[in-house]
Amino acid sequence: MMFPISDEKVGVAMFKEATDLLQEYFGYDSFRPGQDSVIQYTLSSHNSLAIMPTGGGKSICYQIPGLMLDGTAIVISPLISLMKDQVDALTSLGIPATYINSSLTQAEQDDRLQQLRKGNYQFLYIAPERLESAAFMNTLSSIPLALIAFDEAHCISQWGHDFRPSYRSVVATLKQIPSLPVMVALTATATKEVIQDIQQLLNINPNYVVNTGFARNNLSFHVVTRQDRTDYISQYVRNRQYDSGIIYTATRKQADQLYDRLEKAGLSVTKYHAGLSEDKRKQAQQAFINEEKLLMIATNAFGMGIDKSNVRYVIHYSMPMNIESYYQEAGRAGRDGEQSDCILLFSRQDIQLQKFLIEQSNLEEHKKAQEYKKLQAMTNYCHTSSCLPTFILDYFQDPSERIDCGSCSNCQHDGERADRTKEAQMVLSCVKRMGERFGAGLVAKVLKGSSDKKVKSFRFDDLTTYGLMRQYTEKEITNFIHFLVAEGYLDAGEDRFPILKLTTAAADVLKGQIQVWMKTGVVKSEAQTDYDEALFEELRQLRRQVAEEKAVPPYVIFSDATLKEICRYLPTSEQEMLVLKGVGAKKFEQYGEIFLEPVSAWLETHEAPPRPPAASVSSALPKKESSSSTGEASHLVSYQAFIDGKTIALIAAERSITERTVLTHLLKAGKEGQPLDWSLFFNEEEEQTIIEARTDSDEQKLKPLKEALPEGYTYDMIRAVLVKNGFMEV
Ligand code: ADP
Numbered sequence: 001m002m003f004p005i006s007d008e009k010v011g012v013a014m015f016k017e018a019t020d021l022l023q024e025y026f027g028y029d030s031f032r033p034g035q036d037s038v039i040q041y042t043l044s045s046h047n048s049l050a051i052m053p054t055g056g057g058k059s060i061c062y063q064i065p066g067l068m069l070d071g072t073a074i075v076i077s078p079l080i081s082l083m084k085d086q087v088d089a090l091t092s093l094g095i096p097a098t099y100i101n102s103s104l105t106q107a108e109q110d111d112r113l114q115q116l117r118k119g120n121y122q123f124l125y126i127a128p129e130r131l132e133s134a135a136f137m138n139t140l141s142s143i144p145l146a147l148i149a150f151d152e153a154h155c156i157s158q159w160g161h162d163f164r165p166s167y168r169s170v171v172a173t174l175k176q177i178p179s180l181p182v183m184v185a186l187t188a189t190a191t192k193e194v195i196q197d198i199q200q201l202l203n204i205n206p207n208y209v210v211n212t213g214f215a216r217n218n219l220s221f222h223v224v225t226r227q228d229r230t231d232y233i234s235q236y237v238r239n240r241q242y243d244s245g246i247i248y249t250a251t252r253k254q255a256d257q258l259y260d261r262l263e264k265a266g267l268s269v270t271k272y273h274a275g276l277s278e279d280k281r282k283q284a285q286q287a288f289i290n291e292e293k294l295l296m297i298a299t300n301a302f303g304m305g306i307d308k309s310n311v312r313y314v315i316h317y318s319m320p321m322n323i324e325s326y327y328q329e330a331g332r333a334g335r336d337g338e339q340s341d342c343i344l345l346f347s348r349q350d351i352q353l354q355k356f357l358i359e360q361s362n363l364e365e366h367k368k369a370q371e372y373k374k375l376q377a378m379t380n381y382c383h384t385s386s387c388l389p390t391f392i393l394d395y396f397q398d399p400s401e402r403i404d405c406g407s408c409s410n411c412q413h414d415g416e417r418a419d420r421t422k423e424a425q426m427v428l429s430c431v432k433r434m435g436e437r438f439g440a441g442l443v444a445k446v447l448k449g450s451s452d453k454k455v456k457s458f459r460f461d462d463l464t465t466y467g468l469m470r471q472y473t474e475k476e477i478t479n480f481i482h483f484l485v486a487e488g489y490l491d492a493g494e495d496r497f498p499i500l501k502l503t504t505a506a507a508d509v510l511k512g513q514i515q516v517w518m519k520t521g522v523v524k525s526e527a528q529t530d531y532d533e534a535l536f537e538e539l540r541q542l543r544r545q546v547a548e549e550k551a552v553p554p555y556v557i558f559s560d561a562t563l564k565e566i567c568r569y570l571p572t573s574e575q576e577m578l579v580l581k582g583v584g585a586k587k588f589e590q591y592g593e594i595f596l597e598p599v600s601a602w603l604e605t606h607e608a609p610p611r612p613p614a615a616s617v618s619s620a621l622p623k624k625e626s627s628s629s630t631g632e633a634s635h636l637v638s639y640q641a642f643i644d645g646k647t648i649a650l651i652a653a654e655r656s657i658t659e660r661t662v663l664t665h666l667l668k669a670g671k672e673g674q675p676l677d678w679s680l681f682f683n684e685e686e687e688q689t690i691i692e693a694r695t696d697s698d699e700q701k702l703k704p705l706k707e708a709l710p711e712g713y714t715y716d717m718i719r720a721v722l723v724k725n726g727f728m729e730v
Contacts (some may be wrong), residue, residue, distance in 0.1 A: 005462040007443070014040075014043060014068075015036070015040070017068060018036075018039050018043075018064050018065075018068065019031070021064050021067055021068065022060065022064060022220060022584075023584055023589075024092050024584045024585050024586060025067070025095070025161060025584050025586050026060060026092040026093075026582070026584055027578075027580065027582045027583040027584035027587055028382050028581060028582065028584075029580065030634050031060075032052075032056060032057040032060075032214045033056075033214040034050060034052055034056070034061075035057055035061050036185060036210075037210045038050045038061040038062075038210050039060075039061060039064050039065055039404040040567055041184075041208045041210075042061070042062065042065040042069075042147055042182050042184050043065050045068070045069065045182045045250065046182065046205065046207075046208045046719060047183045047184065047185075047186050047202050047203055047204045047205075047208065048185070048204060048208035048209070048210065049153065049180060049184075049185045049186075049187075049195065049198055049202070049208065049209045049210070050184065050185070050186045050187075050210045050212075051187055051188070051209070051210065051211040051212065052186070052188060052210075052212045053188055053212070053213070053214050053215060053216050053331070053609040054188045054216065054331045054332075054335055055187070055216065055218070055309070055331075055335035055336065056212060057338055058186040058188070059086065060360050061149075061184065061186060062075065062147060062149035062184050062186070063090070063123070064591075064632035065147055065182075065184075066123055066146050066149075067095070067122065067460075068077075069146035069147060069181075069252070069347065070146060070305050071119075071144030071145045071146040071181070072116065072121050072122060072124050072141065072143060072144070072145055072146060073122065073123050073124070073145075073146040073147050073148075073149065074124050074126065074140070074145060074147070074148045074149070075123060075124065075125045075126070075148075075149045075151055076125075076126055076127070076128055076131075076148065076149065076150050076151065076167075076170065077126075077127065077152060078127060078128060078151075078152055078155045078167055078196070079151070079152060080102070080103060080127055081306070081711050082100045082151075082307050083099035083101060083125040083127075084099065085307045085553060085556065086099075086125055086307075087099050087125060088553070088556050089121070089552075089556045090122075090123055090473055091586075092550070092556055092557070092587075092590065093586045093587065093590075094586050095123065096120060096121050096122050096123075097121060097122060097123035097124070097523065098112050098115070098116075098121050098123075098124060098125070098127035099124065099126065099310050100112050100113065100125075100126055100130060100136075101125075101126065101127050101130065102114075102127070102129075104409055107541075108451070113135070113136065113139055116139055116143065117139055117142070117143060118136060119143060119144070120295060120369050122146075128166045128167040128170045129166050131170050131173045131174065132166075132173070134343075137173065137176065137177075138179055141177050143175070143178075145177070145179070145181040145189065146181060147181050147182050147183065147184060148174065148180075148182075148183045148184075148523075149184050149185075149186065150167075150182060150183065150184070150185040150186065150198075151186055152186075152187060153185035153187040153198050154187040154189050154194050154198070154640060155167045156168050156170070156171070156185070156197070156198055156201060156202075157193070157194040157197035157198055157201075164418075168201070169238075170620055171201050171202065181422070182203050182487070183204075185198050185204070187201055188214075189324075189328070189332075191397075192395075195209065195211075195485060199570060203446070211399060212400075213393070213398045213399060213400030214327070214392070214393060214396055214398045214400075215389060215393060215398065215400055216334065216389070217332060217405070217456070217660075217661070218334045218337050218338060218339050218340060219330070219331070219333055219334050219340055219342050219389070220339070220340070220341050220342065220405075220407040220412075221341045221342045221343075221344075221388035221389055221392075221405070221407075221409070222341065222342070222344065222388075222408060222409035223331070223343075223344050223346055223381070223382050223388065223409055223410075224343060224345050224346065224409065225345075225347065225382075225479075229317055229345045229347070229546070230258060230261050230680050232345060233247060233258070233262070233315060233317070233345075234261070234262065234265055234267075235568070236313075236315070236343070237262065237267055237295060238267075238286060239612040240312065240313065241267075241268075241294075242294075242311055242533070242536070242537050243294065243311055243312035243313065244294045244295070244296075244297050244308065244311050244469060245292065245294065245296070245311060245312055245313040245314065245333075246295075246296045246297075246298060246302070246303070246311055246313075246314045246315070246329075246333075247295065247297045247298070247315045247316075247317055248298060248299065248300060248314065248315070248316045248317060248329050249297065249299055249318065250317070250318045250319075250320065250350070250353055250354070250357070251272045251299065251353075252274065252275045252299055254318070255271055255272075255273050255297050255298060255299055255318055256271070256273075258297050258435060259271040259297045260316060262295065262297070267295060268292075268293050268294045268295055269293060269295040269296075269297060270284040270288055270289075270292075270293040270295070270296055270297070271284060271285075271296070271297045271298060272285060272296060272297075272298040272299075272301065272302040273283045273298060273299040273301050273302070273628075274299065274301045284296070284694060285302070285306070288308070289306070289308050290544070290547065290548070290552045290553060290554065291540075291544050291554050300320070300325060302331065303328075303329060303332055305574070306332060307335070308332075308553065308555060309335040309336040309555045309559055309560070309684075310335075310336050310338070310554075310555050310560035311333045311334065311335070311340065312333065312334070312338070312341070312342075312560075313332045313333055313341040313342070313343065314329060314332055314333040314340075314342050314343070315341075315343045315344075315345065316329070316330070316343070316344045316345060317345055317348070318342060318345060318347065318353065319346050319347075319351070319354065319378060319382055320344075320348040320354075320378065321354050321357065321358070321371065321374065321375060321378065322371070322374035322375060322378050323374065323377055323381060323392060323395050323396075324374070326378065327343070327392055327396075327546060330342035330344075335554065336560055336561045337489055337561055338559075338560050338561050338564070340455035340623065341402070341650075342535070344381075344382065346382040348475065348478065348479065348482075350382075351375070351379055352378075353565065354375050354378075355372070355375065355496060358371045358372060358375065359496070359498070360675050368496070369495065369496075372495055372496045372498075376492050376493075376498060377395055377486075379482060379485070379486075379492075380482075380485060380486040381486070382482075382486075382487035383479070383483045383485065383487075384412075384486040384487065385410055385483070385486075385517075385518065386410060386487075386506070386703065387403045387404040387405050387408055387410055387703060388405070388408035388409065388410055388411075389408060390402050390403075390404060390405070398722075403660075403719070404702050404703050404706075404715065406715055407662060411703075414630055417517045417518065417707075418517070418518055419515055419516070419517060419563070420480070420516045420517065420518045421509065421512075421514075421515045421516045423480060423516075424484060424509050424516040425509060425510055425512075426447060426465060426468045426469055426486060426490060427443065427447065427469075427477075427480065427481055427490075428484070428489065428490070428502060428506045428509060428510055429465055429510060430443055430446055430447050430463070430465035430468070431443055431490065431500045431502060432510075433463045433464070433465055434446065434458075434460060434463070435572070436499070436500065436501045436502065437499060438494075438499060438500065438541045439492075439497055439498050439499055439500060440478050440481040440482065440485075440498070440500060441478065441482060442454060442455070442460075443477075443500060444474050444475075444477040444481060445479040446460045446461075446463060446465060446466055447465060447466075447467070447468055447469040447470075447472075447476060447477050448467065448469060448470055448472070448473075448474045448477055449461075449466055449467025449468075449470045449472065466627060476571050481500070483518060484516075485498075487516070488503055488505050489502075489503060489505050489506045489509055489516065490502065490503065490506060491503050517707070530568060530653045531564055531567035531568045532567055532602075532606070535567045535598070535599075535602050536563055536564060536567045537558055538602075539563045539566060539567065539595065539598060540554075540563060542559075542594070542595065542598060542605040543557050543563065544589065546594060548713065557588070557591055558582060558583070558591065558595070561581060561582055561728065562580060562581060562582030562583060565580040565581050565582065565583075566580065566595060566599060568605060568698070569696070570599050570602070571596065572596065572599065572600060572603065573593060573596075574588060576595075577592050577595075577596060598703070620685055620694060622660065628666070634644040634665065635664070635665035635666075635668045635669055636665075636669060636674075637655070638661075638662045638665035638666060638669075639665060639667075639669035639674055639676075641654070641655075642662075642666055643675075647661045648663060648666075660716075663716055663719065663720070664719075665694070665721040667719065667720060667724075670723075670724070671723055671724070678720065678724055681716065681721075682717045682720055682721055683719055686713065686717060687708070687721050687724075689709065689713070689727075690705075690709065690713065690717070690718055690722070691721065691725055691727075693705055693708050693709050694721075694722065694727055696708075702715060702718055702719070706718060
């Protein structure tokens with residue numbers, strides 16, 4: 001235990017202590033990006049703001065300083081439903097923690113307040129409203145406080161999409177505490193205005209804002225255009241029968257219908273929407289969290305405050321209203337960092353449905369206009385052929401570097417493309433000839449050569465473009481127009497009834513200066529797992545039993561990531577188990593032996609595959625020494641393993657990171673001067689060709705570059721050449 005200290009003292013020794021706690025309590029051997037900085041700022045008494053994606057590991061940013069600093073750490077969170085989970089997770093690690101909120105009886109609240117006064121808690125979770133109680137404030141003023149953490153800090157800001165006035169007023173109230181401790185604000189969603197607002201309110205110097213961006217590298221995004229959505233879902237869910245998933249529908253009716261279908265088909269399914277009684281909703285939520293039911297079908301009423309970390313897929317049954325809510329809902333997948341899918345099933349009538357919902361809403365006119373604008377961006381997402389996460393990051397103006405993900409439905413496309421320049425020119429010139437005053441529907445009719453009344457009344461049947469695309473269906477033409485909007489050749493404006501206008505890129509297409517390519521091939525199938533799935537299922541069932549006995553959610557015991565580590569490494573002793581990600585000494589004490597047993601039994605009846613030597617990888621390599629070397633240690637671990645002769649795939653599996661991350665590690669090490677045989681990635685001719693293509697184009701993005709290169713030039717190869725030759729940072 002220690003008191004907050006000055007910057008200089010937060011040095012190597014302190015970081016060693018923080019890293020030891022990370023290992024001992026949480027079972028991780030290195031910090032995720034940004035965690036170390038936030039911890040360092042907090043320990044040196046600088047108020048800070050952490051902007052990290054969902055699943056980025058925000059809790060550890062305040063939990064580790066909370067363990068190190070004297071006094072109780074107060075965590076303010078507007079999500080009452082999450083508090084119990086967080087407290088369960090801490091107590092399961094042997095850390096004294098509790099929450100006080102309106103879900104408790106007065107007697108329970110009083111009891112906990114008394115314990116608080118006695119200094120019996122290291123962590124206390126509260127909702128903002130709690131600070132309105134004079135008795136509570138008196139207690140806070142009279143006890144030593146380690147820090148104050150503001151979870152979901154965007155709710156403090158009036159610019160945040162979830163603004164809560166009671167959260168904002170908290171800050172003024174807190175200032176009454178005579179010895180106010182260091183404060184740390186955390187959020188996954190923050191625009192520039194929100195960041196500035198939080199900084200101002202909490203007095204946070206810009207140097208202490210840590211923004212790791214929005215990117216969620218473990219999520220694979222897919223857009224699937226289908227009419228038979230229920231069939232698609234039934235099939236997908238059957239293939240993933242051991243995984244938890246959420247299916248979001250746009251309306252209650254859709255949720256009910258889909259639930260009936262899937263339930264009848266014998267799937268483990270429950271449902272949640274605002275039309276159900278509170279009791280029913282609670283039951284459904286509990287059944288999903290406790291894994292009695294693996295599949296949740298819900299409207300957007302479900303999810304706020306759901307912290308289930310092992311949701312393996314989120315499917316949107318139809319297109320949501322905007323990218324903000326899509327990313328938030330889809331982002332409920334894979335909080336534990338494991339590979340997960342986010343699938344959006346799209347059909348053109350979704351656009352009409354969303355327009356109808358906006359029109360029916362009670363929003364003021366200017367708000368409605370904003371919603372139409374957002375809906376247009378969402379529609380563009382469904383039609384783009386660019387990398388999907390890149391599209392989202394661009395939308396949020398995320399500051400991080402853009403690298404095509406390689407795993408979304410657009411990146412995974414088999415590469416077959418067709419030249420659609422001619423068709424694009426037909427559409428664009430038709431839009432122009434119609435005076436840039438109409439939407440996709442009418443333009444499609446004209447191109448189809450429809451004898452629709454409106455076409456005739458405007459005399460569009462006299463245009464040279466009338467009937468120019470009659471070999472296509474009207475729907476195909478409309479879809480193609482949407483594609484042109486998504487790709488930036490047409491601007492659809494921001495109104496309820498989008499009016500098509502040509503962009504500057506359209507002029508280039510019309511002049512024949514750029515070509516328009518459209519993907520036509522199929523999306524490749526999924527990758528395979530590298531562990532025994534039956535054993536994983538056995539461990540999952542065991543986890544469920546243990547969780548039931550302890551009355552905590554299963555993922556509080558061990559995350560899916562840790563169970564998979566167990567299946568990969570097949571540990572047979574405490575020592576072997578402790579090197580696994582997510583197993584610290586504290587966790588082992590409680591659950592280690594229970595989970596070793598089925599592994600031994602499994603080994604008796606199966607021929608064990610060669611086990612990756614997890615222990616040797618982490619022990620033989622340099623340990624992280626200070627915050628600034630966090631990234632280095634991690635990339636050197638991968639590098640060393642590579643030099644030891646392991647393949648990129650094996651290193652990725654051993655370290656539970658993606659192959660792309662391993663490659664980045666290797667490139668970083670090579671760039672820093674570690675000996676690296678670049679010829680493993682490309683030969684001289686390939687290097688030359690890539691450099692020439694890169695020099696010929698102003699394009700910074702990888703995808704256009706890849707498209708300009710001959711077949712067989714992979715993203716990895718291109719990245720390696722660009723990094724080696726200084727065109728790209730790692
Ligand atoms: P957030 O609050 O940012 O959504 P959490 O704090 O819930 O994220 O963390 C998400 C997951 O990442 C948890 O399972 C957590 O244990 C894990 N995690 C956090 N820090 C690390 C780390 N340094 N290494 C590996 N896993 C981590």
